[in-house]
Amino acid sequence: MKIAQLLHNPGAGDEDHSKKGLMDLIKSEGFDCRYASTEKRDWKELRSDVDFLVVAGGDGTVRRVAKHLLNRKLIEKPYPIALLPSGTANNIAGALRIPVDRPEAVVRSWKADWRKRFDVGLVEGLPKPQFFLESIGYGVFPQLMNEMEDQQEKSTDAPEEKMKVALDVLAGIVQSYEARSCQIEVDGVDHSGNYLLVEVMNTRSIGPNLGLAPAADPGDGQFDIVLVSESQRMGLITYVQNRLKGIEGDFWGTALKGRTVRAKWDGIEMHLDDQLVSTKKPRDIRVMMHEGALSFLGVPD
The missing domain is CATH 2.60.200.40 (Tumour Suppressor Smad4)
Incomplete structure:
Protein backbone atom coordinates (compact mmCIF):
# COMPACT_ATOMS: atom_id res chain seq x y z
CA MET A 1 0.00 0.00 0.00
CA LYS A 2 1.49 3.32 -1.05
CA ILE A 3 1.78 6.06 1.55
CA ALA A 4 0.50 9.52 0.70
CA GLN A 5 1.46 12.58 2.76
CA LEU A 6 -1.46 15.00 2.62
CA LEU A 7 -0.38 18.65 2.88
CA HIS A 8 -3.62 20.53 3.41
CA ASN A 9 -4.45 24.22 3.39
CA PRO A 10 -7.59 24.18 5.58
CA GLY A 11 -8.44 27.72 4.52
CA ALA A 12 -8.95 26.77 0.86
CA GLY A 13 -12.02 25.11 -0.55
CA ASP A 14 -15.32 24.02 0.97
CA GLU A 15 -16.56 21.18 3.19
CA ASP A 16 -15.57 18.61 0.56
CA HIS A 17 -11.98 19.70 1.16
CA SER A 18 -12.02 19.24 4.93
CA LYS A 19 -9.40 17.13 6.65
CA LYS A 20 -11.81 14.25 7.17
CA GLY A 21 -13.28 14.43 3.69
CA LEU A 22 -9.87 14.38 2.01
CA MET A 23 -8.47 11.63 4.23
CA ASP A 24 -11.53 9.44 3.64
CA LEU A 25 -11.33 9.99 -0.12
CA ILE A 26 -7.65 9.07 -0.36
CA LYS A 27 -8.01 5.99 1.85
CA SER A 28 -11.07 4.83 -0.09
CA GLU A 29 -8.86 4.38 -3.16
CA GLY A 30 -6.45 2.09 -1.33
CA PHE A 31 -3.75 4.52 -0.16
CA ASP A 32 -2.41 4.90 3.35
CA CYS A 33 -2.65 8.60 4.24
CA ARG A 34 -0.90 10.85 6.71
CA TYR A 35 -2.00 14.39 7.41
CA ALA A 36 -0.29 17.74 7.93
CA SER A 37 -1.78 21.22 7.87
CA THR A 38 0.27 23.80 5.99
CA GLU A 39 -0.75 26.25 8.71
CA LYS A 40 1.41 24.28 11.18
CA ARG A 41 5.20 24.43 11.27
CA ASP A 42 5.76 20.68 11.20
CA TRP A 43 4.35 20.14 7.69
CA LYS A 44 7.87 20.26 6.27
CA GLU A 45 8.92 17.16 8.22
CA LEU A 46 8.68 14.57 5.45
CA ARG A 47 9.41 10.96 6.37
CA SER A 48 11.43 8.73 4.07
CA ASP A 49 8.75 6.01 3.81
CA VAL A 50 6.30 8.43 2.15
CA ASP A 51 5.78 7.61 -1.54
CA PHE A 52 4.26 10.90 -2.72
CA LEU A 53 2.89 14.21 -1.51
CA VAL A 54 -0.69 15.36 -1.94
CA VAL A 55 -1.17 19.13 -1.98
CA ALA A 56 -4.76 20.16 -1.22
CA GLY A 57 -5.02 23.90 -1.79
CA GLY A 58 -4.51 26.56 -4.42
CA ASP A 59 -1.55 27.81 -6.44
CA GLY A 60 -0.06 29.58 -3.41
CA THR A 61 0.00 26.33 -1.41
CA VAL A 62 1.61 24.48 -4.33
CA ARG A 63 4.27 27.18 -4.47
CA ARG A 64 5.03 26.83 -0.74
CA VAL A 65 5.50 23.08 -1.08
CA ALA A 66 7.59 23.49 -4.24
CA LYS A 67 9.84 26.01 -2.50
CA HIS A 68 10.50 23.57 0.31
CA LEU A 69 11.29 20.73 -2.10
CA LEU A 70 13.59 22.92 -4.21
CA ASN A 71 15.52 24.00 -1.13
CA ARG A 72 16.13 20.43 0.03
CA LYS A 73 19.54 18.84 -0.37
CA LEU A 74 20.26 16.81 -3.49
CA ILE A 75 20.89 13.69 -1.41
CA GLU A 76 17.42 13.83 0.13
CA LYS A 77 14.58 11.76 -1.27
CA PRO A 78 12.65 13.39 -4.14
CA TYR A 79 8.87 13.27 -3.89
CA PRO A 80 6.36 13.49 -6.73
CA ILE A 81 3.46 15.86 -6.04
CA ALA A 82 -0.20 15.02 -6.51
CA LEU A 83 -2.77 17.82 -6.58
CA LEU A 84 -6.27 18.16 -5.19
CA PRO A 85 -6.89 21.75 -6.29
CA SER A 86 -9.17 23.88 -4.09
CA GLY A 87 -7.97 27.43 -4.64
CA THR A 88 -9.38 30.34 -6.62
CA ALA A 89 -7.57 30.09 -9.96
CA ASN A 90 -5.74 26.72 -9.83
CA ASN A 91 -3.52 27.64 -12.79
CA ILE A 92 -0.94 24.96 -12.00
CA ALA A 93 -3.58 22.23 -11.92
CA GLY A 94 -4.92 23.60 -15.20
CA ALA A 95 -1.47 23.37 -16.78
CA LEU A 96 -1.35 19.71 -15.75
CA ARG A 97 -4.94 19.15 -16.97
CA ILE A 98 -6.05 18.06 -13.50
CA PRO A 99 -9.81 18.64 -13.12
CA VAL A 100 -11.09 20.59 -10.15
CA ASP A 101 -14.57 19.08 -10.10
CA ARG A 102 -13.72 15.34 -10.18
CA PRO A 103 -11.59 14.62 -7.09
CA GLU A 104 -12.54 10.91 -7.00
CA ALA A 105 -11.25 10.39 -10.54
CA VAL A 106 -8.08 12.33 -9.75
CA VAL A 107 -7.27 10.22 -6.69
CA ARG A 108 -8.04 7.01 -8.62
CA SER A 109 -5.60 8.08 -11.35
CA TRP A 110 -2.70 8.12 -8.89
CA LYS A 111 -2.58 4.32 -9.06
CA ALA A 112 -1.18 4.63 -12.59
CA ASP A 113 1.79 6.59 -11.21
CA TRP A 114 1.88 8.69 -14.40
CA ARG A 115 4.48 11.38 -13.80
CA LYS A 116 4.78 14.75 -15.49
CA ARG A 117 8.05 16.69 -15.46
CA PHE A 118 7.55 20.28 -14.40
CA ASP A 119 10.11 22.95 -15.23
CA VAL A 120 10.91 25.81 -12.87
Whole structure:
Protein backbone atom coordinates (compact mmCIF):
# COMPACT_ATOMS: atom_id res chain seq x y z
CA MET A 1 0.00 0.00 0.00
CA LYS A 2 1.49 3.32 -1.05
CA ILE A 3 1.78 6.06 1.55
CA ALA A 4 0.50 9.52 0.70
CA GLN A 5 1.46 12.58 2.76
CA LEU A 6 -1.46 15.00 2.62
CA LEU A 7 -0.38 18.65 2.88
CA HIS A 8 -3.62 20.53 3.41
CA ASN A 9 -4.45 24.22 3.39
CA PRO A 10 -7.59 24.18 5.58
CA GLY A 11 -8.44 27.72 4.52
CA ALA A 12 -8.95 26.77 0.86
CA GLY A 13 -12.02 25.11 -0.55
CA ASP A 14 -15.32 24.02 0.97
CA GLU A 15 -16.56 21.18 3.19
CA ASP A 16 -15.57 18.61 0.56
CA HIS A 17 -11.98 19.70 1.16
CA SER A 18 -12.02 19.24 4.93
CA LYS A 19 -9.40 17.13 6.65
CA LYS A 20 -11.81 14.25 7.17
CA GLY A 21 -13.28 14.43 3.69
CA LEU A 22 -9.87 14.38 2.01
CA MET A 23 -8.47 11.63 4.23
CA ASP A 24 -11.53 9.44 3.64
CA LEU A 25 -11.33 9.99 -0.12
CA ILE A 26 -7.65 9.07 -0.36
CA LYS A 27 -8.01 5.99 1.85
CA SER A 28 -11.07 4.83 -0.09
CA GLU A 29 -8.86 4.38 -3.16
CA GLY A 30 -6.45 2.09 -1.33
CA PHE A 31 -3.75 4.52 -0.16
CA ASP A 32 -2.41 4.90 3.35
CA CYS A 33 -2.65 8.60 4.24
CA ARG A 34 -0.90 10.85 6.71
CA TYR A 35 -2.00 14.39 7.41
CA ALA A 36 -0.29 17.74 7.93
CA SER A 37 -1.78 21.22 7.87
CA THR A 38 0.27 23.80 5.99
CA GLU A 39 -0.75 26.25 8.71
CA LYS A 40 1.41 24.28 11.18
CA ARG A 41 5.20 24.43 11.27
CA ASP A 42 5.76 20.68 11.20
CA TRP A 43 4.35 20.14 7.69
CA LYS A 44 7.87 20.26 6.27
CA GLU A 45 8.92 17.16 8.22
CA LEU A 46 8.68 14.57 5.45
CA ARG A 47 9.41 10.96 6.37
CA SER A 48 11.43 8.73 4.07
CA ASP A 49 8.75 6.01 3.81
CA VAL A 50 6.30 8.43 2.15
CA ASP A 51 5.78 7.61 -1.54
CA PHE A 52 4.26 10.90 -2.72
CA LEU A 53 2.89 14.21 -1.51
CA VAL A 54 -0.69 15.36 -1.94
CA VAL A 55 -1.17 19.13 -1.98
CA ALA A 56 -4.76 20.16 -1.22
CA GLY A 57 -5.02 23.90 -1.79
CA GLY A 58 -4.51 26.56 -4.42
CA ASP A 59 -1.55 27.81 -6.44
CA GLY A 60 -0.06 29.58 -3.41
CA THR A 61 0.00 26.33 -1.41
CA VAL A 62 1.61 24.48 -4.33
CA ARG A 63 4.27 27.18 -4.47
CA ARG A 64 5.03 26.83 -0.74
CA VAL A 65 5.50 23.08 -1.08
CA ALA A 66 7.59 23.49 -4.24
CA LYS A 67 9.84 26.01 -2.50
CA HIS A 68 10.50 23.57 0.31
CA LEU A 69 11.29 20.73 -2.10
CA LEU A 70 13.59 22.92 -4.21
CA ASN A 71 15.52 24.00 -1.13
CA ARG A 72 16.13 20.43 0.03
CA LYS A 73 19.54 18.84 -0.37
CA LEU A 74 20.26 16.81 -3.49
CA ILE A 75 20.89 13.69 -1.41
CA GLU A 76 17.42 13.83 0.13
CA LYS A 77 14.58 11.76 -1.27
CA PRO A 78 12.65 13.39 -4.14
CA TYR A 79 8.87 13.27 -3.89
CA PRO A 80 6.36 13.49 -6.73
CA ILE A 81 3.46 15.86 -6.04
CA ALA A 82 -0.20 15.02 -6.51
CA LEU A 83 -2.77 17.82 -6.58
CA LEU A 84 -6.27 18.16 -5.19
CA PRO A 85 -6.89 21.75 -6.29
CA SER A 86 -9.17 23.88 -4.09
CA GLY A 87 -7.97 27.43 -4.64
CA THR A 88 -9.38 30.34 -6.62
CA ALA A 89 -7.57 30.09 -9.96
CA ASN A 90 -5.74 26.72 -9.83
CA ASN A 91 -3.52 27.64 -12.79
CA ILE A 92 -0.94 24.96 -12.00
CA ALA A 93 -3.58 22.23 -11.92
CA GLY A 94 -4.92 23.60 -15.20
CA ALA A 95 -1.47 23.37 -16.78
CA LEU A 96 -1.35 19.71 -15.75
CA ARG A 97 -4.94 19.15 -16.97
CA ILE A 98 -6.05 18.06 -13.50
CA PRO A 99 -9.81 18.64 -13.12
CA VAL A 100 -11.09 20.59 -10.15
CA ASP A 101 -14.57 19.08 -10.10
CA ARG A 102 -13.72 15.34 -10.18
CA PRO A 103 -11.59 14.62 -7.09
CA GLU A 104 -12.54 10.91 -7.00
CA ALA A 105 -11.25 10.39 -10.54
CA VAL A 106 -8.08 12.33 -9.75
CA VAL A 107 -7.27 10.22 -6.69
CA ARG A 108 -8.04 7.01 -8.62
CA SER A 109 -5.60 8.08 -11.35
CA TRP A 110 -2.70 8.12 -8.89
CA LYS A 111 -2.58 4.32 -9.06
CA ALA A 112 -1.18 4.63 -12.59
CA ASP A 113 1.79 6.59 -11.21
CA TRP A 114 1.88 8.69 -14.40
CA ARG A 115 4.48 11.38 -13.80
CA LYS A 116 4.78 14.75 -15.49
CA ARG A 117 8.05 16.69 -15.46
CA PHE A 118 7.55 20.28 -14.40
CA ASP A 119 10.11 22.95 -15.23
CA VAL A 120 10.91 25.81 -12.87
CA GLY A 121 11.93 29.34 -13.85
CA LEU A 122 15.00 30.75 -12.11
CA VAL A 123 15.49 34.52 -11.79
CA GLU A 124 18.79 36.34 -11.27
CA GLY A 125 19.25 40.08 -10.79
CA LEU A 126 16.98 40.61 -7.78
CA PRO A 127 18.34 41.07 -4.24
CA LYS A 128 18.34 37.27 -3.95
CA PRO A 129 17.72 34.47 -6.47
CA GLN A 130 14.05 33.64 -7.00
CA PHE A 131 11.98 30.98 -8.74
CA PHE A 132 8.56 30.75 -10.32
CA LEU A 133 6.17 28.00 -11.36
CA GLU A 134 3.63 30.04 -13.35
CA SER A 135 5.15 33.30 -14.59
CA ILE A 136 7.17 36.41 -13.97
CA GLY A 137 6.00 39.65 -15.50
CA TYR A 138 5.57 43.39 -15.71
CA GLY A 139 2.83 45.83 -16.52
CA VAL A 140 -0.89 45.30 -16.01
CA PHE A 141 -0.63 42.24 -13.76
CA PRO A 142 1.49 43.81 -11.02
CA GLN A 143 -0.92 46.75 -11.24
CA LEU A 144 -3.85 44.34 -10.83
CA MET A 145 -2.22 42.81 -7.75
CA ASN A 146 -1.77 46.26 -6.26
CA GLU A 147 -5.39 47.20 -6.82
CA MET A 148 -6.73 43.85 -5.63
CA GLU A 149 -5.17 44.49 -2.24
CA ASP A 150 -7.63 47.38 -1.92
CA GLN A 151 -10.46 45.03 -2.89
CA GLN A 152 -9.82 42.42 -0.20
CA GLU A 153 -12.40 43.79 2.23
CA LYS A 154 -15.07 43.91 -0.50
CA SER A 155 -14.60 40.43 -1.94
CA THR A 156 -16.21 37.23 -0.71
CA ASP A 157 -14.65 33.83 -0.17
CA ALA A 158 -16.40 32.38 -3.22
CA PRO A 159 -13.81 31.66 -5.97
CA GLU A 160 -16.22 32.68 -8.73
CA GLU A 161 -16.82 36.05 -7.09
CA LYS A 162 -13.09 36.63 -6.55
CA MET A 163 -12.39 35.87 -10.20
CA LYS A 164 -15.14 38.21 -11.37
CA VAL A 165 -13.86 41.05 -9.20
CA ALA A 166 -10.30 40.53 -10.49
CA LEU A 167 -11.44 40.51 -14.12
CA ASP A 168 -13.51 43.64 -13.60
CA VAL A 169 -10.55 45.48 -12.06
CA LEU A 170 -8.23 44.23 -14.81
CA ALA A 171 -10.60 45.46 -17.53
CA GLY A 172 -10.32 48.98 -16.16
CA ILE A 173 -6.54 48.77 -15.85
CA VAL A 174 -6.02 47.59 -19.44
CA GLN A 175 -8.04 50.50 -20.81
CA SER A 176 -5.96 53.19 -19.11
CA TYR A 177 -2.53 51.66 -18.44
CA GLU A 178 0.29 53.57 -20.11
CA ALA A 179 2.65 51.40 -22.15
CA ARG A 180 6.21 51.36 -20.81
CA SER A 181 9.62 50.65 -22.25
CA CYS A 182 11.07 47.19 -21.80
CA GLN A 183 14.49 46.10 -22.99
CA ILE A 184 14.06 42.38 -23.58
CA GLU A 185 16.06 39.65 -25.28
CA VAL A 186 14.81 36.11 -25.83
CA ASP A 187 17.63 33.64 -26.51
CA GLY A 188 19.79 36.58 -27.57
CA VAL A 189 17.26 38.10 -30.00
CA ASP A 190 16.13 41.64 -29.20
CA HIS A 191 12.40 42.29 -28.82
CA SER A 192 12.58 45.60 -26.97
CA GLY A 193 9.69 48.04 -27.21
CA ASN A 194 6.86 49.72 -25.33
CA TYR A 195 4.43 47.27 -23.76
CA LEU A 196 1.33 47.08 -21.59
CA LEU A 197 2.24 43.58 -20.53
CA VAL A 198 5.35 41.42 -20.53
CA GLU A 199 5.00 37.89 -19.18
CA VAL A 200 7.51 35.05 -19.13
CA MET A 201 5.18 32.09 -18.71
CA ASN A 202 5.65 28.48 -17.73
CA THR A 203 1.91 27.68 -17.61
CA ARG A 204 -0.89 28.41 -20.06
CA SER A 205 -2.84 30.71 -17.74
CA ILE A 206 -2.04 33.18 -14.98
CA GLY A 207 -3.94 35.38 -12.56
CA PRO A 208 -7.74 34.96 -12.84
CA ASN A 209 -7.43 32.07 -15.31
CA LEU A 210 -6.30 34.18 -18.25
CA GLY A 211 -5.07 31.86 -21.01
CA LEU A 212 -2.39 34.13 -22.41
CA ALA A 213 -0.16 31.29 -23.62
CA PRO A 214 -2.40 28.41 -24.79
CA ALA A 215 0.57 26.53 -26.26
CA ALA A 216 2.61 26.59 -23.03
CA ASP A 217 3.73 23.24 -21.62
CA PRO A 218 5.42 23.35 -18.18
CA GLY A 219 7.53 20.33 -19.08
CA ASP A 220 8.81 21.22 -22.56
CA GLY A 221 11.99 23.03 -21.47
CA GLN A 222 10.87 26.38 -22.90
CA PHE A 223 9.13 29.52 -21.70
CA ASP A 224 6.31 31.24 -23.56
CA ILE A 225 7.01 34.98 -23.58
CA VAL A 226 3.88 37.08 -24.10
CA LEU A 227 4.20 40.72 -25.20
CA VAL A 228 1.26 43.10 -25.53
CA SER A 229 1.99 46.39 -27.29
CA GLU A 230 -0.13 49.52 -27.65
CA SER A 231 -1.43 48.28 -31.00
CA GLN A 232 -2.75 45.14 -29.27
CA ARG A 233 -4.53 46.95 -26.45
CA MET A 234 -8.01 46.49 -27.92
CA GLY A 235 -7.41 42.78 -28.36
CA LEU A 236 -6.56 42.40 -24.68
CA ILE A 237 -9.53 44.56 -23.65
CA THR A 238 -11.87 42.42 -25.74
CA TYR A 239 -10.43 39.23 -24.30
CA VAL A 240 -10.89 40.36 -20.68
CA GLN A 241 -14.39 41.67 -21.37
CA ASN A 242 -15.35 38.37 -22.98
CA ARG A 243 -14.15 36.53 -19.91
CA LEU A 244 -16.35 38.78 -17.78
CA LYS A 245 -19.30 37.72 -19.95
CA GLY A 246 -18.41 34.06 -19.47
CA ILE A 247 -17.06 33.64 -22.99
CA GLU A 248 -14.13 31.22 -22.89
CA GLY A 249 -11.14 31.39 -25.20
CA ASP A 250 -7.42 32.06 -25.31
CA PHE A 251 -5.71 35.38 -25.93
CA TRP A 252 -4.48 35.74 -29.50
CA GLY A 253 -1.53 38.12 -28.85
CA THR A 254 2.21 37.80 -29.56
CA ALA A 255 3.93 34.81 -27.93
CA LEU A 256 7.57 33.77 -28.33
CA LYS A 257 9.36 30.58 -27.27
CA GLY A 258 12.70 30.67 -25.48
CA ARG A 259 14.92 29.25 -22.76
CA THR A 260 16.73 32.36 -21.56
CA VAL A 261 15.28 35.86 -21.17
CA ARG A 262 17.01 39.11 -20.27
CA ALA A 263 14.78 42.03 -19.38
CA LYS A 264 14.79 45.53 -17.90
CA TRP A 265 11.43 47.20 -17.34
CA ASP A 266 10.91 50.94 -16.97
CA GLY A 267 9.41 50.54 -13.51
CA ILE A 268 10.06 49.08 -10.07
CA GLU A 269 7.27 46.51 -9.77
CA MET A 270 6.99 42.98 -11.10
CA HIS A 271 5.33 39.79 -10.00
CA LEU A 272 6.60 36.28 -9.38
CA ASP A 273 3.62 33.94 -9.53
CA ASP A 274 1.16 35.49 -7.07
CA GLN A 275 3.77 37.55 -5.23
CA LEU A 276 4.26 41.26 -5.89
CA VAL A 277 7.94 42.30 -5.98
CA SER A 278 9.02 45.93 -5.64
CA THR A 279 12.60 47.16 -6.02
CA LYS A 280 14.16 50.57 -5.41
CA LYS A 281 15.11 50.99 -9.05
CA PRO A 282 14.64 49.19 -12.40
CA ARG A 283 16.73 46.04 -12.50
CA ASP A 284 18.31 43.94 -15.21
CA ILE A 285 17.08 40.40 -14.68
CA ARG A 286 17.95 37.10 -16.29
CA VAL A 287 15.40 34.30 -16.43
CA MET A 288 16.60 30.74 -16.99
CA MET A 289 15.01 27.33 -17.18
CA HIS A 290 15.58 24.56 -14.62
CA GLU A 291 14.24 21.63 -16.60
CA GLY A 292 12.29 18.93 -14.79
CA ALA A 293 13.03 20.36 -11.35
CA LEU A 294 9.73 18.99 -10.03
CA SER A 295 7.59 15.97 -10.75
CA PHE A 296 3.78 15.88 -10.55
CA LEU A 297 1.36 12.98 -10.73
CA GLY A 298 -0.77 13.71 -13.76
CA VAL A 299 -4.07 12.33 -14.98
CA PRO A 300 -3.49 10.03 -17.98
CA ASP A 301 -5.52 10.84 -21.11
